[in-house]
Amino acid sequence: MTADHPTSHDTETRADDDVVARVLANADSHAAGYSLFGQRAQALQATTDAAGFDSTDGEQLDRDDRAALRRVGGLSTELEDVTEVEYRQLRLENVILIGVYSGGSLEDAENSLRELAALAETAGAVVLDGLLQRRPHPDPSTYLGRGKAEELAAVVAHLGADTVIADTELAPSQRRALEDVVKVKVIDRTAVILDIFSQHAKSREGKAQVELAQLEYLLPRLRGWGESMSRQAGGQVGGAGNGMGSRGPGETKIELDRRRIHSRMAKLRKQIKEMKPARDAKRANRRRNEVPSVAIAGYTNAGKSSMLNRITRAGVLVENALFATLDSTVRRSQTVDGRPYTLADTVGFVRNLPHQLVEAFRSTLEEVQDADVIVHVVDGSHPDPASQLQTVRDVIGEVGARDIPELVVFNKSDLIDDDARLVLRGLVPGAVFASARTGEGIDEVLARIAYLIPDRSVPIELLVPYAHGEVISALHERGRVTSQAYTEAGTRISALIDPTRLAQFEPYRLEAAPRS
């Protein structure tokens, strides 16, 4: 009888703890308090501190901002009803992770759970423990098998966890049933990712898309959320009285919520549609200028933003948390031989990205689709770079960017030993090893980018009277000068230049340059 579980009392007492105090404690003990998978999850997080840096691979533009935003409620005040408030209150605090694995290797399941730990931490939670069960299939009613679910309930009560996170997307009914057993709220991986996204989205479009994804996720679960929350609100988690009487909002309320959500979603879709032309115009403009574009793609936390900083000193937010970047940032740079190109940072990929989110992040993927070159940054110090590599390549393929030249960069080379290098080299023979932190290999990255981006330059030869020195300096600025000689009539100068920049030099051309 779950209702009589001896430890359910402890859970209730925990629920009364001062939430604010725990939230503050979270900030201090950020990476503390792990067990089982915690240590390895920390390894992912702690590398920077061990090296004596504190996430200083970029100028820390708005990190405090973001930290401060962490616990603040919704993105919009328009849907200020119980449902939304409840959803927003899914602030994770002390969590236990659970997963089910079958045929696949335990190692995979552990890696996945470790990533979930990092995600949960990014969302502001302290991970207390992680539990995996081996089963041919997740239990259709309670996800974990009934017996294991009971064990989980005991662990939850013992550790004082207030949330269980399942490493999957739970059916609404599974979530409810499992909650009934463990007596604290149960959420899934998708909810965590959505939560992080909502904390981090910055642009209007990013926010709108995240909110849309949240509502989409929420809609089929409406009843479920209401139910569990009303139990929370009553302070009564557990107990035998969890039947019909203690259900959440009545049917009418749910209908009302549903209608409000639908109309909000319609409004968001309309907004997003209206934003698209502006974005397209921006991109078209870039294409018209024929400036080649480079997109930095890669798994979350791989060091994409750090790499962008290294290359452009742009000061894009770098944070040792997953999904530091939620909106793509475009910067201008140029090759060593003076050809301009744009460099776009993108959102990190994550395995099993919920389909609602693939949709939501199309805007950033578009940067990848349009790129002339994809710089695929991989965290070479990660325990399983191969599957990260694969995840990213899958998504690149899905958005139709498979044919774009790809440069694989194994980043964090300061943390990669020789043995690991050998393995990585076997994985991607042409890859470059680099460290955004130490600068190792960055020149190689730049050289390879220069090699890969299309060179649209044409040769020209000018004769410029000495009175027009400004033309000479303009040519030095806009093109690559290959030779320069002083004759009686003026300066004779040859250069390679982008065709879009020819106009001002036409009057001085000696002959039409042969087109290659």
Ligand SMILES: Nc1nc2c(ncn2[C@@H]2O[C@H](COP(=O)(O)OP(=O)(O)OP(=O)(O)O)[C@@H](O)[C@H]2O)c(=O)[nH]1
């Ligand atoms: N040791 C080491 N750490 C690095 C290096 N490059 C980046 N990092 C760290 O890795 C973490 C993630 O870096 P980011 O640049 O934010 O990674 P990202 O890929 O942009 O992450 P998202 O935007 O969240 O997907 C930060 O803590 C960086 O300080 C490196 O070369 N060596």
Ligand SMILES: [Mg+2]
């Ligand atoms: Mg980033």
